[in-house]
Amino acid sequence: MLHPRHLACFPILALSMLLGGSAWAQQPATETTTASQKAPLPLDELRTFVEVLDRIKSAYVEPIDDKTLLENAIKGMLSNLDPHSAYLEPQAFSDLQETTSGEFGGLGIEVGIEDSFIKVVSPIDDTPASKAGIEAGDLIVKIDGHPTKGISLNEAIERMRGKSGSPITLTLVREGRQPFDLKLKRAVIKVKSVKSQLLEPGYGYLRVTQFQMNTGEEVSKALARMKKDNKGKKLEGLVLDLRNNPGGVLQSAVEVADHFLTSGLIVYTKGRIANSELSFSADAADASERVPLVVLINSGSASAAEIVAGALQDQKRGVIMGTESFGKGSVQTILPLNNDRALKLTTALYFTPKGRSIQAQGIEPDIEVSRARLTRDTSNETVREADLLGHLGNGNGGTERPSNIQAASDSTRPQDDDYQLGQALNLLKGLSFTRRD
Structure with a gap:
């Protein structure tokens, strides 16, 4: 399914946090060692560093051990690079690894x-x-x-x-x-990364909450399950919901995009080290059967979610609807250190098939639809004769017509309470009507 030019490692494209769903991947430390050997050591700056270290140890109001000072210096180096690079102590490194399994505290x-x-x-x-x-x-x-x-x-x-x-x-x-x-x-x-259901006969809903290691496989199963629920018939339309999807594993994002594409570039990355130069293309298999597609995004759609939306938009495979995405187009790679520590380092930027960098810009939807709260107007609804307990039947055998107040309150369809989803479904129905004409 995947056709990368270089597959030595899979960098992560998740946000700089460890509380939910970030993903990680290991990159050989030899890459950075080789790169550092190309530049001479900044001797003057190193002397200043040692001097500052010595002054703090000798003059600070309270004694501080060398380990604390050096670890704080490392954290300072990384904190001033960009918001997503960090020094991971053992617990933070362990927490980050847990998130790829989809279960964490x-x-x-x-x-x-x-x-x-x-x-x-x-x-x-x-x-x-x-x-x-x-x-x-x-x-x-x-x-x-x-x-x-x-x-x-x-x-x-x-x-x-x-x-x-x-x-x-x-x-x-x-x-x-x-x-x-x-x-x-x-x-x-x-975290269950994939949810799916039929909104109406022929119209499917596929929600990806984040990109975990098995998300590509779960999307494939969900597409097959919705077709089965549709009596074995091909879907007439599908909503792919990437709203509030913070990203995750690059490989999974590529797999999900590939389920909807049959050729062409999905994403590529550029960086300074060899393993940061990656390129992924789609294969000819089409798990989605070219179903008409609307992709929902919002300001919480980030990183790997933006890869999928950007690829589908550039290849004109679906209509992107919602609001502008988060705009995280950088790649973080986990570089393990000794003593169960690691660096989470920004090593590359990723680009959509048409060469767009999403960094600090985001994906602009083809159709902008803002979030809205739906309220049902029942002010004109009153109790009718057919609602009354023990009412007489229609003598001519006509169908009774009670009010629809109760029917509306019993609705469990997600599109009834989700304005953006409802608009996506309406667009799919319009596209289906156009095709029949």
């Missing part, structure tokens, strides 16, 4: 840093964060009463982690609102 949110504040990139479906109503774009200004401004991302993540069932209070700032507190309970997060 925490609240279920992807976070980053903006203007020294912790910002929610996206809540993950069916987690304490999403159930509590946390939204993409929320700023976390306090954790259990402690301000977050200026603290590192890893430190914020450590504060939000904890024993399953333990309480935590987040103080949030949301656009247009005063700061407010939200009380949650931590949980073991078990």
Whole structure:
């Protein structure tokens, strides 16, 4: 299915947080060793570093051991590169590895840093964060009463982690609102990356919450299952929902895109080291059977989700609908160190088939549809004769016509409460009508 030019490693394209769904991949450390040998050591700067280290040890008000000073120096080096590079101590490295399996502890949110504040990139479906109503774009200004401004991302993540069932209070700032507190309970997060169902006969809904190692395979099974549920007939339309998908494993994103493409480039990356030069193309197999496709994105769609949306948009395979995506187009590679530590280092940028870099720009939808709250107007609905208990039947055998108030409240169709999804379904129906004409 995959046709990369170089397959020595799979870098990650996930956001710079460890609380939810980031993915990781190992890249041989020899690449960076070779690169560093090409440049001479900055002797003057190293002398200054040693001098500063010596002055702190001898003059600081409290004694500090060498290990603490050196680890803080390493963290400082990485924190000033970009928001997604980090020094991972043993626990953070272990936590990052756990997330690729789809089960980890925490609240279920992807976070980053903006203007020294912790910002929610996206809540993950069916987690304490999403159930509590946390939204993409929320700023976390306090954790259990402690301000977050200026603290590192890893430190914020450590504060939000904890024993399953333990309480935590987040103080949030949301656009247009005063700061407010939200009380949650931590949980073991078990993320199901793929969900699917038929919205109506012939029209399918495929939700990818994040890209884990097995997501490509799960999407293939979901497509087959929806066809079976549609009485074995090919679907007339499909909604691929990538909203609030924070990214994940590059390989899985390529596999998902390939399920909808039969040829051409999917994504390529550019960087300074050899293993950062990757290129992936689609094969001729078509698990989707060229079903008409609408892809939903929003500001919480990031990284690997943007790869899929960008590839499908560039190849004109589907209509991209929703709002502009997050705009994370950089690749992070995990470089293991000794003592169970690692570097999470930005090593490349990725590009869509037409050479677009999404970094700090995002994917613009073909059709912009903002999120909206749906309310049903029942003001004109009144109780009718056919609603009354013990009413007489129609003497001529005509069909009774009760009010539809109860029918509306009993609706469980996701498109009835999701404006963007409803618009996507309407577009697919319009496309189907056009094809029949």
